[in-house]
Amino acid sequence: MSAHLETIGEIASGSGDRYKYGFVTDIESDTAPPGLSEDTVRFISAKKQEPKWLLEWRLKAYRRWQNMKQPDWGKLNIAPIDYQGATYYSAPKTAEGPKSLDEVDPEILKVYEKLGIPLGERAALAGVAVDAVFDSVSVATTFRSTLAAQGIIFCSFGEAVREHPELVQKYLGTVVPRGDNFFSTLNSAVFSDGSFAYIPPGVRCPMELSTYFRINQAKSGQFERTLLIADEGAYVSYLEGCTAPRRDENQLHAAVVELVALAGAEIKYSTVQNWYPGDANGAGGIYNFVTKRGICRGDGSKISWTQVETGSAITWKYPSCILEGDNSVGEFYSVAVTANHQQADTGTKMIHLGRNSKSTIISKGISAGHGQNTYRGAVKIMPGADGARNYTQCDSLLIGKTCGAHAIPYIDTRSPSARVEHEATASTISDEQLFYCLQRGLTPEESVSIIVNGFCKEVLKELPMEFAVEAQKLLVVSLEGSVG
Amino acid sequence: MTKLLEVENLHARIAGGRDILKGISLSVGAGEVHAIMGPNGAGKSTLSAVLAAKPGYDVTAGSISYGGADIADMAADERARKGIFLAFQYPVEIPGVNNTYFLRASVNAIRRERGEPDLDASQFLKLVKKKMSLLDIKDDLLKRAVNVGFSGGEKKRNEIFQMAMLEPKLAILDETDSGLDIDALRAVSDGVNKLRDPNRAIVMITHYQRLLDYIEPDFVHVLANGRIVASGDKSFARELEKTGYAHLERAA
Numbered sequence: 001m002s003a004h005l006e007t008i009g010e011i012a013s014g015s016g017d018r019y020k021y022g023f024v025t026d027i028e029s030d031t032a033p034p035g036l037s038e039d040t041v042r043f044i045s046a047k048k049q050e051p052k053w054l055l056e057w058r059l060k061a062y063r064r065w066q067n068m069k070q071p072d073w074g075k076l077n078i079a080p081i082d083y084q085g086a087t088y089y090s091a092p093k094t095a096e097g098p099k100s101l102d103e104v105d106p107e108i109l110k111v112y113e114k115l116g117i118p119l120g121e122r123a124a125l126a127g128v129a130v131d132a133v134f135d136s137v138s139v140a141t142t143f144r145s146t147l148a149a150q151g152i153i154f155c156s157f158g159e160a161v162r163e164h165p166e167l168v169q170k171y172l173g174t175v176v177p178r179g180d181n182f183f184s185t186l187n188s189a190v191f192s193d194g195s196f197a198y199i200p201p202g203v204r205c206p207m208e209l210s211t212y213f214r215i216n217q218a219k220s221g222q223f224e225r226t227l228l229i230a231d232e233g234a235y236v237s238y239l240e241g242c243t244a245p246r247r248d249e250n251q252l253h254a255a256v257v258e259l260v261a262l263a264g265a266e267i268k269y270s271t272v273q274n275w276y277p278g279d280a281n282g283a284g285g286i287y288n289f290v291t292k293r294g295i296c297r298g299d300g301s302k303i304s305w306t307q308v309e310t311g312s313a314i315t316w317k318y319p320s321c322i323l324e325g326d327n328s329v330g331e332f333y334s335v336a337v338t339a340n341h342q343q344a345d346t347g348t349k350m351i352h353l354g355r356n357s358k359s360t361i362i363s364k365g366i367s368a369g370h371g372q373n374t375y376r377g378a379v380k381i382m383p384g385a386d387g388a389r390n391y392t393q394c395d396s397l398l399i400g401k402t403c404g405a406h407a408i409p410y411i412d413t414r415s416p417s418a419r420v421e422h423e424a425t426a427s428t429i430s431d432e433q434l435f436y437c438l439q440r441g442l443t444p445e446e447s448v449s450i451i452v453n454g455f456c457k458e459v460l461k462e463l464p465m466e467f468a469v470e471a472q473k474l475l476v477v478s479l480e481g482s483v484g
Numbered sequence: 485m486t487k488l489l490e491v492e493n494l495h496a497r498i499a500g501g502r503d504i505l506k507g508i509s510l511s512v513g514a515g516e517v518h519a520i521m522g523p524n525g526a527g528k529s530t531l532s533a534v535l536a537a538k539p540g541y542d543v544t545a546g547s548i549s550y551g552g553a554d555i556a557d558m559a560a561d562e563r564a565r566k567g568i569f570l571a572f573q574y575p576v577e578i579p580g581v582n583n584t585y586f587l588r589a590s591v592n593a594i595r596r597e598r599g600e601p602d603l604d605a606s607q608f609l610k611l612v613k614k615k616m617s618l619l620d621i622k623d624d625l626l627k628r629a630v631n632v633g634f635s636g637g638e639k640k641r642n643e644i645f646q647m648a649m650l651e652p653k654l655a656i657l658d659e660t661d662s663g664l665d666i667d668a669l670r671a672v673s674d675g676v677n678k679l680r681d682p683n684r685a686i687v688m689i690t691h692y693q694r695l696l697d698y699i700e701p702d703f704v705h706v707l708a709n710g711r712i713v714a715s716g717d718k719s720f721a722r723e724l725e726k727t728g729y730a731h732l733e734r735a736a
Binding site for chain 2: 430431432433434435436437438439440441442443444446447450451453454455456457458
């Protein structure tokens, strides 16, 4: 617990400089030449000493991607992306992958310390096992042996490919197929690392698993791939956090996350996304174009997504659930903040295949400054999903007069016994609410914070406690100066 | 000795509008209870808003001094931390914010201003229990979100409960009696009476005479057309009961 609180302390103490993670670290990197071709794909695969099947898999993805077009259906204004100008592989330079924490470059450890991420055994107090991804490679995984004792595998993706190829081969691309969409296909071709976890049947993972992503290198994209499998009756809670240095140009982050829950298994996936959002005029910032999808493959399985999106210049993501098993459950809890010139087009897809499958969507969008915030969600009840139910609640909070909130729900039911509910509200922080808080002695910042956190409460309460506190502070920092 | 609150020749308006207060002078000492009465449109709510520095109001002339210092430039939240409390006519709902959590944030903001340490959860709870028994407040009120789904009476009781918790030097009660049935009015008035204190000044603004049957003021002022047109002590209140204040209003 204490380790996470350090992160919070750091955020809370930051006042003048709003984005606290904008520092750049000078670390020798092993970097692919800029540009994208089959050679780049081969370079990455060779660097990672991958088996031939995986190289082939990547190449197929690359060839398919070449014939794909960047989609433009999002309610987003995206500056052209120069895919040939970016760097697709950047790794901190060490001869071999680190075997233990002692072998990790102290500079990198310092960066994570600055971020407040517990890499050392200090993390024991936090009960969190951390896999940290720095640019493209996974730097260190803590607590491996504790987890291994229960048969839990938690390691970098690259390591999983080497040590557990049968599991990777069995599940990779089964939830987000290789050629699913433009950005995920690009990821399939050039993904560099990420996290992998497997929880064996009947095991309840004794600690939160956690990944921190960091983009350090200039002009590099980050394409990590996460694969989580909860075998029958297993349970795991997984946390993901992200930061990046402040840079003037946009950087692309196109990740893919695949979750597989077998019968009776439960996966809880929480994200606090704080990529660099760009400056107050909208220059720079991360393009966060991510494909996240989970499948409830077995009966009675459950996947729950919780996300707090405060960073990135543009966020474009729809953590989704395919509810294949009977009585399976999908949940999506989201807070998305767009301040200054940030844009977000985010939501979820709930695809009901199993009988009596249930889904819940709670989306809270907060817009300030010139921020544009779109909720886009699809609820699909397929034939045969008898007795399926969905409840959607979609609330928007507007701060100021120059921002926008939009809701685009798609509902498609093909089962007569399905029940789908959708509720939506849009509101502003009223002058009366603000004055009420001020009159009780709270500063204008505290007042906005308390009102915003109240608005987000239904989502924040889904986060593990330390993360919830961090998320609350982040919301405050993100909206600083939004109310004049 | 200067009084706790000295208002002199105060002119004020809603930003961009015409003056609503047209020269109010008022002097309120610690331990005193003042009633300000008047018809609709007299400027009662504007007076409470301006005393609490509600954004959107401009003071165009005159002065307000509090505790011997001019507070013209003091923002609403600072005034609150310095001990000026406004019980709202229409308490505002804040969805998702737990009433107890809100109150603790408020209590601690004010304590910090006084140079006192924050109350931790258990100290705070003790204080809550003490004040709850004083005012006969049900604890389910504290578990709900601030004013959300409260009845009219519950909202007003909650305001008085906040006053008890925050222990202000100057409490302004803005039409606290409005919208209350007789039982709720009695309960709220009992609460206010228990909070009368030699170190606390209370200004109650009301449209209705009946409040004075429950909270007996030391001084009564009649506000009409943006000015105080008549003032007196307790006996003046009784006199008003007979004559009403319509004739004073006409005189203004």
